[in-house]
Amino acid sequence: SHTTALVNDDLLVEEALAQAGAIRAHTISDCLAILKMLGQPRPRGRRLAIVSRSGGHAVVAADAASRYDMELPELPRGYLDPISQATRASVIKLQNPLDLGDLFQFELYIEIVRGALALDNVDAVVLIHGFRGAECEPSRQFLRHVGELSRQYGKPVAPVVLASPQEVATAQAMAGVPFYTAPEEAVLALDAAARAGGKPQPETLACAAAFDLNRARQIIKTALPDGTLELPEALHLIDAAGVPVAPFLVVGDADEAAQAADQLGYPVVLKAVGAAISHKTEAGGVVLDLKDATEVRQAAGDLIQRLELNRLVVMRMISGGSEVIVGGKQDPSFGAVVLFGLGGVAAEALKDVRLRLAPVSDAEAGQMLDGLKGAALLKGFRDRPAVNRPAVLQVIMRVANLMAALPELLELDLNPVLAGPRGALAVDARARVKPSAGQGH
Numbered sequence: 001s002h003t004t005a006l007v008n009d010d011l012l013v014e015e016a017l018a019q020a021g022a023i024r025a026h027t028i029s030d031c032l033a034i035l036k037m038l039g040q041p042r043p044r045g046r047r048l049a050i051v052s053r054s055g056g057h058a059v060v061a062a063d064a065a066s067r068y069d070m071e072l073p074e075l076p077r078g079y080l081d082p083i084s085q086a087t088r089a090s091v092i093k094l095q096n097p098l099d100l101g102d103l104f105q106f107e108l109y110i111e112i113v114r115g116a117l118a119l120d121n122v123d124a125v126v127l128i129h130g131f132r133g134a135e136c137e138p139s140r141q142f143l144r145h146v147g148e149l150s151r152q153y154g155k156p157v158a159p160v161v162l163a164s165p166q167e168v169a170t171a172q173a174m175a176g177v178p179f180y181t182a183p184e185e186a187v188l189a190l191d192a193a194a195r196a197g198g199k200p201q202p203e204t205l206a207c208a209a210a211f212d213l214n215r216a217r218q219i220i221k222t223a224l225p226d227g228t229l230e231l232p233e234a235l236h237l238i239d240a241a242g243v244p245v246a247p248f249l250v251v252g253d254a255d256e257a258a259q260a261a262d263q264l265g266y267p268v269v270l271k272a273v274g275a276a277i278s279h280k281t282e283a284g285g286v287v288l289d290l291k292d293a294t295e296v297r298q299a300a301g302d303l304i305q306r307l308e309l310n311r312l313v314v315m316r317m318i319s320g321g322s323e324v325i326v327g328g329k330q331d332p333s334f335g336a337v338v339l340f341g342l343g344g345v346a347a348e349a350l351k352d353v354r355l356r357l358a359p360v361s362d363a364e365a366g367q368m369l370d371g372l373k374g375a376a377l378l379k380g381f382r383d384r385p386a387v388n389r390p391a392v393l394q395v396i397m398r399v400a401n402l403m404a405a406l407p408e409l410l411e412l413d414l415n416p417v418l419a420g421p422r423g424a425l426a427v428d429a430r431a432r433v434k435p436s437a438g439q440g441h
Helices: 004-005 010-018 028-038 056-068 078-084 106-118 131-153 163-177 181-193 213-220 232-242 254-264 293-307 360-372 389-405
Strands: 047-050 126-129 159-162 248-251 269-275 287-292 311-315 322-331 335-342 353-357 409-418 423-426 431-432
Touching: 004 322, 004 335, 004 409, 010 254, 010 353, 028 181, 047 056, 047 106, 047 181, 056 126, 056 159, 056 181, 078 106, 078 431, 106 126, 106 131, 106 431, 126 131, 126 181, 131 159, 131 163, 159 163, 159 181, 181 254, 213 232, 213 389, 232 248, 232 269, 232 311, 232 389, 232 409, 232 431, 254 269, 254 311, 287 293, 293 311, 322 389, 335 360, 335 389, 353 360, 389 409, 389 423
Parallel strands: 047 126, 126 159
Antiparallel strands: 248 311, 269 287, 269 311, 322 335, 322 409, 335 353, 409 423, 409 431
């Protein structure tokens, strides 16, 4: 299944730790940087002010903030004007990140940090400060004040101190806040501190009542000896879990297909049914946009003969919407897992997916949607309308419920689910259960 192909061990570990509220450090140096910050006041959000004596380091810090999805809010004129008046050449544009390259009044540096911490739209300050020679003593005093200001305002300051090891050690002993050796290290630590212990806001979506567990168990018993559920049974299974499915009928020949299409309404889609046809598009087992009985009868006859089929699915054709994938699998270490991502035939090529251990809350389902790289495509992008968020989250939750309630359900793919402004409909499904559960047709 697409789901199993997309779930690798490290990705699952990453997502499971995040779901548990744990912070994962990928290197020892990252671990130490994160631990330094966890002893400081917790940032209330992800809005940083970057204050630097070096323009190059300021840009490095801003790039790191972008990589970690930290915000650089605009600094107000009332804060920047006094700084502008104290600069020498006045050739540096004062903004966030704030480059203090031609300002040498250390007393004013203290007020610059104080003012940044006092701003309502700033949650933390990255301070990049290099010094040597005659600047050593005033820099030590400045950094001592920084620690006091951080405690006074209850906001973290991450000083990146660029000096000799001896001077760093001397200033560190006076400062009362830990130092960092590079801007990206400080931003990493602030990102981790902002995420630490955070819980997503609930979205108050209820869906458990729609789950017909007894029906789902009966459907699983129809699996083939190898554990495969064919397309109609997979669609009935997710319908039992409360997932909206595009209207469909199962037929055995071309005449039945035409009758079913008349009943469903045109246009329709024909889909091949067979254990050997897993990826129907690649096998030529899908015929789209059939507009009348003649077209349906001809296409159905061709599919049955070419692919040697006993059954076909006739489904009302659903147009528009964004293609997403919702899936599940039983992991040997973690148990039931649910997957969500951008879907369609390119699901494995895009690999834009998020995972959670099942079952999931509405808040966790929301995190999955918001965590996609392509989340903007689902939230309204250019002329594409936003998908119905509650409808998409409910599909995720219902698939997760199904996977958690039925450990014998090994793999499940809903690909694609068509999500649009009015709702979300599954138009294809694949499932595999433990072979011992199969009873045959």
